[in-house]
Every structure is written in C-alpha cells, then in structure tokens.
Amino acid sequence: MSDEISKRSTNGSAGTGDASLLLRHDQEPLDNPGLPDHEPRPTDVDTALERRAERQVATMFGLAAVLALAFCVAYFAIGEDSQFLGFGASNLALGITLGLALLLIGLGAIHWAKKLMVDQEIIEYRHSAASTVEDRQEAIAAFKAGSEESGFGRRKLIRNSLIGALAMLGLPAVVLLRDLGPLPGASLSGTVWRRGIRVVNDVAGTPIKPSQVQIGQLVNAEPAVFFEQHQPNGTVIPAQYEGARLQVEKGKAAVILVRIPPEDITPYPQRQNWNVDGILCYSKICPHVGCPISLWEQQTHHLLCPCHQSTFDLADNGRVIFGPSARSLPQLPLGVDGGGYLIAMSGFLEPVGPSYWEQG
Amino acid sequence: MRFLSRHRRHPLAGFLVVLFGLLVAGSLYSAFRPALAGESATSDTQLIAQGRKLFVVGCSSCHGLNGEGIMTKGGDNYGPPLIGVGAAAVDFQVGTGRMPAQRPDAQIPQKTPSYSPQEVRALAAYVASLGPGPPIPDPSKYNTSGMSNADIVQGGQFFRTNCTACHNFAGAGGALPGGKYAPPLKGVLPRYLYEAMLTGPQQMPVFSDQVLKPAEKRDIIAYVTKLTNQTSYGGAELGSRGPVGEGLWSWTAGIGALVIAAIWIANTGVRVGKKSS
Numbered sequence: 001m002s003d004e005i006s007k008r009s010t011n012g013s014a015g016t017g018d019a020s021l022l023l024r025h026d027q028e029p030l031d032n033p034g035l036p037d038h039e040p041r042p043t044d045v046d047t048a049l050e051r052r053a054e055r056q057v058a059t060m061f062g063l064a065a066v067l068a069l070a071f072c073v074a075y076f077a078i079g080e081d082s083q084f085l086g087f088g089a090s091n092l093a094l095g096i097t098l099g100l101a102l103l104l105i106g107l108g109a110i111h112w113a114k115k116l117m118v119d120q121e122i123i124e125y126r127h128s129a130a131s132t133v134e135d136r137q138e139a140i141a142a143f144k145a146g147s148e149e150s151g152f153g154r155r156k157l158i159r160n161s162l163i164g165a166l167a168m169l170g171l172p173a174v175v176l177l178r179d180l181g182p183l184p185g186a187s188l189s190g191t192v193w194r195r196g197i198r199v200v201n202d203v204a205g206t207p208i209k210p211s212q213v214q215i216g217q218l219v220n221a222e223p224a225v226f227f228e229q230h231q232p233n234g235t236v237i238p239a240q241y242e243g244a245r246l247q248v249e250k251g252k253a254a255v256i257l258v259r260i261p262p263e264d265i266t267p268y269p270q271r272q273n274w275n276v277d278g279i280l281c282y283s284k285i286c287p288h289v290g291c292p293i294s295l296w297e298q299q300t301h302h303l304l305c306p307c308h309q310s311t312f313d314l315a316d317n318g319r320v321i322f323g324p325s326a327r328s329l330p331q332l333p334l335g336v337d338g339g340g341y342l343i344a345m346s347g348f349l350e351p352v353g354p355s356y357w358e359q360g
Numbered sequence: 361m362r363f364l365s366r367h368r369r370h371p372l373a374g375f376l377v378v379l380f381g382l383l384v385a386g387s388l389y390s391a392f393r394p395a396l397a398g399e400s401a402t403s404d405t406q407l408i409a410q411g412r413k414l415f416v417v418g419c420s421s422c423h424g425l426n427g428e429g430i431m432t433k434g435g436d437n438y439g440p441p442l443i444g445v446g447a448a449a450v451d452f453q454v455g456t457g458r459m460p461a462q463r464p465d466a467q468i469p470q471k472t473p474s475y476s477p478q479e480v481r482a483l484a485a486y487v488a489s490l491g492p493g494p495p496i497p498d499p500s501k502y503n504t505s506g507m508s509n510a511d512i513v514q515g516g517q518f519f520r521t522n523c524t525a526c527h528n529f530a531g532a533g534g535a536l537p538g539g540k541y542a543p544p545l546k547g548v549l550p551r552y553l554y555e556a557m558l559t560g561p562q563q564m565p566v567f568s569d570q571v572l573k574p575a576e577k578r579d580i581i582a583y584v585t586k587l588t589n590q591t592s593y594g595g596a597e598l599g600s601r602g603p604v605g606e607g608l609w610s611w612t613a614g615i616g617a618l619v620i621a622a623i624w625i626a627n628t629g630v631r632v633g634k635k636s637s
Contacts, residue, residue: 041631086591087592203518204576213571219571293525
C-alpha cells in the first residue's frame with residue numbers, strides 16, 4: 001500500500017516540483033484505523049448451531065429437488081383446460097413448483113454462504129488504471145519500430161492505394177441503401193376510391209342507404225370493390241383485390257361514416273354538398289403517423305386518436321382541435337346512386353394517412 | 361353472589377335481543393304487507409299508466425313532465441328529450457342503474473339499479489308510448505347458445521373493427537377525453553350489449569340494425585361473452601394491454617422487489633456479538 005501511495009505522489013508532483021504539495025500528498029488526514037476485531041459467527045463457535053444450519057441448507061436443496069419432481073408430475077398430471085381459483089391450473093402449478101424450486105436453491109446458497117462458508121476479512125488494494133511508464137515506453141517503441149520496418153510512411157504509393165481501397169469499401173454500404181426503396185411514387189397520394197364506388201360496412205360489405213344511418217351513428221366502412229357485390233338482377237361482382245394488395249389498399253381506403261344533426265355541421269363553402277343529410281365520410285387513418293381512428297364521441301362529434309391524442313372535430317371539416325396532427329382529417333365527398341345507396345362522389349382530394357415531405 | 365356472577369348476561373346479549381326483535385318484525389311485515397299497486401299491472405295501458413307515475417316522480421325533474429327534455433340557459437341539454445328514444449334505451453339506462461343519474465357529470469356511471477325489473481318495463485312502456493323508437497330486443501336476437509365457432513370468429517372481426525377503438529382488445533374498457541370512459545364489457549348481460557349497440561348511450565355511437573344486422577350483433581355478443589369469460593391462464597392480467605404495459609409493470613415491481621431483497625440480504629448480518637469461547 002505504501003508503495004502505491006509513494007508512486008502516485010511521485011507522478012503527481014513531477015510537473016509542479018512543489019515540495020509542499022508532495023508533503024501534503026504523503027500525509028493522511030486521519031490515521032488508518034485498521035480493521036475492527038474479528039467477531040466469529042454463532043455457527044463458528046457452536047457446533048450444534050453449525051449442524052443446524054447445515055441441515056437447513058440441505059433441507060432447502062432437498063425441497064427444491066422435490067419441487068422439480070413435482071413440476072414434472074404436474075406437467076403430465078394436470079390437463080391444459082382445468083382451472084383452479086379462476087386461473088389455469090396447469091400454468092399455476094408449473095409456475096409455483098418451478099419458481100419455488102429456483103427460489104429455494106437461491107435461499108439455500110445464501111444461507112450456506114452467510115452461515116457456513118469461511119468467514120474472514122480480506123483486503124484488496126486498488127491499483128492505478130494506467131500501465132507503468134516502462135510498459136508504455138516499450139509499447140510506443142514497438143509501434144514505431146513496426147511502422148519503420150513496414151515502410152508505411154516511406155512507401156507513399158502503397159499507403160495511398162490502401163487508403164483509397166478502404167474508402168471505396170464504404171460504397172457497397174451506400175449502394176445497399178437502395179434496397180430500402182423503391183421510391184413510393186404516386187402510391188402514397190391516391191386510394192382506390194373513385195366516383196361512384198359504394199360505401200359499405202366493413203367485414204360484411206353491406207351497402208348503406210342514408211335512411212339506415214341514424215343521428216349519432218358510426219359506421220366503419222370500406223369501398224365496395226373489396227367485397228362481393230350482389231346486384232339487384234342476381235349477378236355477383238367479385239371482389240377486385242386479394243392477398244397483400246388487398247391489405248395495402250384496404251389499409252389506405254378505410255373510412256368512417258358518421259351522422260351528425262345537419263344544423264351542427266359547419267362545412268367549408270366548397271364542401272357544402274359533401275354530406276348527405278348530415279352523413280359525413282372521413283378517412284379512418286390519422287394524418288399524424290397513421291393509426292386507425294374510430295374513437296368517436298357522438299355528442300361532441302370529436303374523433304380521438306388513441307396513439308397520440310390528436311383530436312378532430314368531424315362537425316367542422318375534420319379540423320385538428322388538439323394533438324400533434326399537422327393537418328385536418330381528409331374528407332370524402334358523399335352522394336347517393338340510382339339504387340339509393342351511399343357512394344363516393346370522387347376520390348380523396350388529398351393524400352390520406354401519415355404526412356410526408358411534400359404533404360403536411 | 362357466585363350464582364349471580366356465573367349467570368351474568370353476556371355483553372352482546374342486548375344486541376342479540378334487538379336483532380331478534382327486528383327480524384321478527386320484518387318477517388311479520390313482509391308476510392302481511394299490502395300488495396304494491398304496480399305488481400299486478402299487466403296490460404299495456406296499466407303498464408304505461410304505472411310508468412307515467414314512476415316517470416313523474418323519478419325522471420321529470422331533468423327530462424320534463426312529458427319527456428320533452430329541459431334546456432339550460434346556456435342552451436345545453438339538462439336532460440335530453442326522450443321522445444323517440446324507444447324502450448330499448450330506457451331498459452339499458454335504467455336497467456343498468458345509469459339512470460336516474462345522481463348528478464350531471466362528464467359520464468353517468470353504472471350503479472345498482474333503483475327500480476325493479478317490473479318498474480323498468482313500466483318506464484320503458486311509458487317512454488315508448490311518447491314516440492316510435494327501438495323496442496326492447498327479443499331474446500332470440502341476443503341468445504348466443506349453440507352458436508358455431510365460425511359465427512364467433514365473424515363476431516371477432518366485427519368487434520375488432522367497430523368496438524376495440526374504445527373498449528380495448530380484451531373488452532376491458534378505456535379512457536376518453538374529459539373524464540369520460542368506455543366501460544369494461546365483462547359481465548354485461550347480452551341484452552344490455554345489444555341495447556347499447558342499438559341505442560348508442562352517452563358518447564357511444566349508434567350501430568343501427570339496418571347497417572349492423574341483428575345476426576351480426578349476435579355474433580359480436582357471442583364473441584364478447586367468450587372473450588371476457590375465458591380463463592386467464594397466465595395469471596393476473598392487465599386487460600391485455602400488451603407487452604409494453606405489462607412489461608413495464610413487471611420490470612418496476614419485479615426488479616424493484618429483487619433490488620430490495622438484495623439490499624436486505626446484504627444488510628442482514630449473522631453476527632450477534634458473541635465472543636469466541
């Protein structure tokens with residue numbers, strides 16, 4: 001220990017050369033109190049207690065072994081569907097037996113270490129993190145010798161060509177970034193909605209008449225092209241999309257249909273005829289980062305996105321009244337076709353879904 | 361003296377005597393009480409008349425003497441008009457104890473119903489007589505016994521499309537802005553599930569029978585019943601809120617407990633100061 005201190009103070013005073021500093025480093029503010037007297041544990045002095053602790057540890061390990069066996073028994077004996085106190089009996093039994101077995105092994109080990117393993121104080125000195133001066137000088141000399149012998153500094157052609165090769169290795173990594181593409185092109189800005197496509201109830205594909213939608217009603221809807229459409233003359237138009245394409249298009253084209261008392265609606269001048277007797281249609285995809293939103297309060301007409309609490313007023317053109325969304329919820333103009341069913345009067349006039357560089 | 365002290369009354373004897381007296385009086389009353397006026401009302405007119413009596417006493421202070429609703433000076437509904445809400449809305453609101461409301465609030469909570477089932481029928485009949493509205497659904501519409509697995513799977517699709525936004529994937533309910541909430545669906549009677557979809561109580565939107573067909577509603581009810589009654593095999597669950605919520609909970613509570621246990625193990629010594637002999 002004294003070696004260590006003297007070495008540190010030599011290093012520290014080398015730059016200053018101040019004798020008083022050296023003196024202060026050498027003096028401890030307090031005398032080293034040393035170690036307290038060693039007190040033996042009860043198990044060290046009483047053989048009865050020692051044997052008892054030994055039995056306790058062995059009991060815990062033995063119980064753990066029994067519980068491990070019980071786990072195996074429970075695994076085969078308890079059916080998957082049986083219940084106990086409202087829990088799955090199998091899960092409960094497996095969890096308790098295995099958990100207790102592990103716990104008992106841990107408890108036994110701690111008990112063993114604290115009561116029975118050798119009990120003596122030891123001192124471990126802290127060492128300086130830096131290598132010794134000699135070691136460092138030796139390493140620097142070896143590096144310089146290597147540099148000299150390889151001729152790295154002398155043969156400039158080799159050095160420069162190596163640097164060039166290593167720099168070129170960065171190019172494949174950059175080129176591979178292309179696989180993140182291709183660029184989406186126009187696919188972000190459009191959906192399958194076109195003039196004349198019926199608005200149908202999602203899952204079932206039921207076409208909807210305005211009279212069937214009550215004040216305060218919400219319909220989670222999709223364009224009819226995703227479903228089989230039964231014509232009045234008995235023919236069936238098959239669904240026009242399938243597989244991954246269906247999922248992609250369905251995710252973008254999802255809409256919600258709500259009916260609000262017409263006197264509550266305050267449309268922009270150009271949107272006066274976008275509703276049918278108070279029935280409004282909006283994109284179901286939040287323009288913030290694209291969560292599906294259908295959390296609609298029928299009395300306040302507010303639509304809340306559960307992801308980041310963007311709130312849209314559906315009676316007021318889908319305006320953002322709270323939250324991080326940078327633009328209003330896109331609205332789909334509605335009309336009625338010859339059969340009396342709700343249809344889109346055009347596609348969305350702006351991209352739906354999360355905003356991106358050119359949009360939002 | 362010893363005899364007296366041995367037969368001294370137990371300190372609780374007085375209470376027991378009073379309790380016995382109350383029990384006797386109560387059972388005598390219930391045996392001889394006069395039959396209530398409403399209990400025999402069976403015909404529609406009688407039901408409506410009984411419902412009107414109950415309505416005037418219990419509901420008119422907010423909804424108006426004829427169910428026309430009362431507006432506040434600010435133009436809001438103090439109690440909304442009930443003309444045309446139909447019997448289904450009354451059966452849901454009063455049958456689940458939401459009405460009569462204790463106070464106007466962001467949301468009227470569910471509580472123990474104040475009216476007997478017969479009185480709820482009478483109130484529903486009266487409100488239905490004010491204007492046409494959805495009737496109390498026929499039990500065949502929400503009876504889910506013997507439904508096929510395919511129907512329940514279909515119900516699950518409808519549930520995830522229409523209900524989970526507010527009521528959570530496991531039907532555990534969720535929060536809405538301004539102190540409002542979507543209640544949990546566990547244990548709600550199928551009749552009330554149907555009526556809630558049909559009438560759209562409070563902030564819940566309406567899902568009319570013409571758009572969401574009765575058979576589709578029955579599929580949803582079957583799915584909700586199966587979903588909310590399944591055994592939680594993994595032990596205590598947090599409404600299936602997903603790995604983030606449940607993981608956060610188990611990390612803070614579980615790792616916290618382990619840290620405390622480790623500190624306790626390290627702090628607890630085995631020495632008692634006994635010197636070596």
